[in-house]
Amino acid sequence: MRVLVSWIAFMIMLTGLTSLSAQTKRQYLQAAEVAYAQKNYHAALTYYKTVADAWPKETEIQFLTAEAARQYNSYLLAEKHYQLVIDQDAGQNYPLAAFHLAGIKENLAKYDEAIQLYKLYDSWRADKEHNCSAEIANCEYAKEAIANKVDVELVNIGINTEYSEFAPVKIGDTLYYSSLNFPLEQEGQESQILLSRLYETSNDEVGQLLRMQMVEGNRHIAHTAFDPEMTRMFYSICHNVNVSEYHCDLYYTEKTDLGWSPAKRLPDNINVPGYSSSQPAFAKLDNDQEVLFFASDAPAGKGKMDIWMVDLNEGSGFGTPRNVEAINTAEGDITPYFHGPSHTLYFSSEGHPNLGGYDIYSITLDQGNWGEVTAVPMPYNSSYNDIYFVTSDDGEYMYLASNRESGGAKYIDPELQACCNDIYRAIDKNPVMLVANAFNKLDKVALPGTRMSLYVMKDGQWELVESKVDPITNTQEFPLQRMHVYRIVGEKPGFQSDTLEFDTHDLTLKGPLVKDLFLTPDKLQLEVFTFDHANKKPLEGCTVELFDVSDPAKPVVVKRLENQKGNDFLFSVRPDRSYRVEAKHMGYIDTLATFTTYEIPESGIIRQDLYLRRMNLPDMAPLKVYFDNDIPGRRKFTKSTNVNYQETFAPYLSREAEYVQNYMDDLPPAQKEALREKMTEFFKDSISVGMRRLEFFCQSLLNDLKQGDKVTVTLEGYCSPRAASRYNKLLGFRRAVSIRNYMMEYQDGVFVPYVKDKQLIFQDISFGEDRASEGVSDKLDDERLSIYSVEAANERRAEILKVVVDKP
Secondary structure (H helix, E strand, C coil): CCCCCCHHHHHHHHCCCCCHHHHHHHHHHHHHHHHHHHHCHHHHHHHHHHHHHHHHCCHHHHHHHHHHHCCCHHHHHHHHHHHHHHHHHCCCCCCCHHHHHHHHHCCCCCCCHHHHHHHHHHCCCCCCCCCCCCHHHHHHHHHHHHHHHCEEEEEEEEECCCCEEEEEEEEEEEEEEEEEEEEECCCEEEEEEEEEEEEEECCEECCCEECCCCCCCCCCCEEEEECCCCEEEEEEEEEEEECCCEEEEEEEEECCCCCCCCCEEECCCCCCCCEEEEEEEEEEEECEEEEEEEEECCCCCCCCCCCEEEEEEEEEEEEEEEEEECCCCCEEEEEEEEEECCCHHHHHECCCCCCCEEEEHHHHCCCCCCCCCCCCCCCCCCCEEEEEECCCCCCCCEEEEEECEEEHHHCCCCCEEEEEEEEEEEECCCCEEEEEEEEEEECCCEEECEEEEEEEECCCEEEEEECCCCCCEEEEEECCCCCCCCEEECCCCCCCEEEEEEEECCCCCCCCCEEEEEEEEEECCCEEEEECEEEEEECEEEEEEEECCCCCCCCEEEEEEEEECCCCCEEEECCEEEEEEECCCCCEEEEEEEEEEEEEEEEEEEEEEEEECCCCHHHHEEEECCCCCCCCCCCCCCCCCCCCCHHHHHHCCCHHHHHHHHHHHHHCCCCCHHHHHHHHHHHHHHHHHHHHHHHHHHHHHHHHHHHHCCCEHHHHHHHCCCCCCHHHHHHHHHHHHHEEEEHHCCCCCCCCCHHHHCCCEECCCECCCCCCCCCCCCEEEEEHHHHCHHHHHHEEEEEEEEEEEEEC
């Protein structure tokens, strides 16, 4: 607020600095101290700056000038004078200069400089048990936030003056706002003291004073909030506690046939005597409960100003205020606004991680439960104070107030470079793009020729924005506006349409926003469900494979599906065909069923329930695991090894890319892709699956042993024919032994006692290369075929060949 400059300050401007005397200096400092104590930071800064400019080497004066500039939000002057203190004092008497200058650097978005100053302050501070790690982390957060800036422009609108405009609320075409530019008339003269008043405009230009039966006089009127029917208006009436601080109470007025009723003060449980309450925001929650949000420093809060909410009852009654604990901090939390369609509360805070000063945040309310506090992105937030965020239900407008210097803001005091609050309107420079894709729900294949229609919610009705169809592609793009609710519909002959509803309430959206539509064919669907045969409960984690067996001699794989989180599978099938469906699950016996589509149910849906039986230990054999070339015990002529199979598994798996590359080496391009797929499938379905089966076998074996069963496990080792037969015989033994080592070390040796008691018996056999398939290369100079081929890799294995279980 602008105040009358004293005679001393007036003389300063007339005479300049050269005529200052020691006596005048004392007068200025005394006047500055009085002004500062009264929190009249404008006057204090005027006095201190005059002395500081005349005596630049007096560090104390520079520090006091910087302090007043900081309190008056004169960031550039504060930056200048704090830096002079640091240069002259180096932390000897004024270590806080580094801390406060770091905060000013944050306000100016100079985050790297702020970090260095916080570190400098830590080196100077006497209290070594504490540090500025939180402040440094906040600067790092701010730097990251800059990278996530959205493409929105904030326009300084025409209502703004050199004074403060704030608290915008738009109802229909009318913008209501508060402005601190109303002169107080005293004894027939216009005073330099300014009061805030409510204004209205329909064109974002300087508005007209809102004339209502409010309590006025020498008090401020600010902060409008209307109910949707415009039958009630809530607002603040405030008076100055000192030049910089206000005490506010909440009032409301009701619309009658004769106009607005006289002002009514809200009850004392809201306007707690001795405390300040202001900044009302009307809301209607999911349960149609009307609520008033407001800011107050009333007792039982978390810190300075907190956000509170109170139910509005029928008959103009009020409930008991409750603190919105999910958002409040030990610092200031202010300017609430509730966006009904998204159930989102917007507010400003200086207590959450921020870019500097107050930042704007959002939090959603779902069934009475608050979500997580989220900062809105730049440029809505800046390194300055960003407050009073509001938006219409349909997102046609978004406003906020800020004291940022960009965008045409005016200085309230050009001499002291202090900027006021201005109201800004957000304009989307590049709308978020929707990318809509259409697929067949059954097989996830793209559906070109799908008509995509985009609708937007307007006044409670869906309004068509645009409709597109392209016979070539299954993708369409649409520009979207922020803060709207949309519906995208996909339609195609022969398919059931699909619809998705979504919104653009998340202000962090950059796009493209991808939405996939899945259209279901009108007929011929196969639904498969898997169950445990023993308990008839759904069996999750199965793999189901569908085969077309219309030609029994040439079965064709139609599709293979996995479902780790459910037991349902959906396939597309063709009429007049024969099919076989097979289900597999680790530790269960494969199960299959056959059916035809010569007769189709009216629903077009065929259902198959598959019941899988759990394996017994003997059913799990043969169980195969695989080894890298000449592993374990490379070039050793011994039957024994201390290597555990687990130790060989991961290194082998990591060589997949090397195996693929060498297997395809020097081959024509037409053959390479087939070999790549073949080798990739071997690593996935043989090596990886083999390890999982071995783990499952050990779990099942332990269960049987605990029940008293006696178990004999026969282990076999195999080799490719690359090395000499005698060496391969020994290598085969080592591979079998490595499986036994894995089992003996399983779960910290859980099987050891059973082996000692001869309840578990191992038998090791090596076939070496004796049973290797014919045609597997044994040529040492042909590594591609003798080492890296799938055929050679299949021979390098060990097996649990047979399991015999004797019941007690």
